[in-house]
Amino acid sequence: MESLEKESIESRAEWMLNHLKYKENISPKVKDYRFWKNGFHPVEISSASFFEQKLIYIHQNPVRAMIVEEDHHYLFSSARDYTGIKGLVNISLY
Template identity: 35%
Template sequence: MSRKYKIRDQDKLYFVTFTVVEWIDLFTRREYRDIFLDSLRYCQKIKGLDLCAYCVMSSHIHLIIGRNGELPLEGLIRDMKKFTSVKILEAIKINAVESRKEFLLWHFGKAGRSNPNNTHFQVWQQHSHPIELNTNNKVSRCLHYIHQNPVETGIVLSQEDYLYSSAANYAGSSDTLIEVVLIE
């Protein structure tokens, strides 16, 4: 891994992206998005995750995260990816209405077999490319980028209208899916 993409300071905030292998549009089903959000909630409550911003897109997820516990950020990221991979694969396998079941399992199986770090399946690309947010400018740019993602792709007209994003939290709405630590 390049030195550019290492977590050097555990006490800083980081912008990370979790990308589905081959940029597959996995998160088109609410069930899979909710698995990821449940994992974030668990990590907030039990593992010391400070979630400052998020956006779940169809093929990737952007986060601004920090920590308030003992587990290093690399451990939080590893645990989230591992847990969500297992749960999403289970959900795909038992979902009677998943029209892409064979397609998804074939591609995740192919990715898993070609990666010596996995045994059978791989849902996420290997790296999350953490970027340390060590200036106010970087924080502002990343926060704007995360919240504008669904607007730029034409999903919504206003960032606050996208349900699977923290933009509504920052707009002061009480109608949000998950609590975040607002960046001042």
């Protein structure tokens, strides 16, 4: 969050910070911003097909949020690696 406050490379940085600082998001354990929703609901990845389903879901988040039209267009997504474009994070493809 600190980098969003100092250097705004994300065009919606101000909106993001205001959204994350919304009073209902704050709890005694969180000083300024909450990134994750409350709750902990772990689900075991038990198969390759279930992993792929969750990976597609994660890659589609910026598309559903109308940030990009295609999942691999999002600069910070590993979807880029799966389409042959070098992503920003080193990942191991299965």
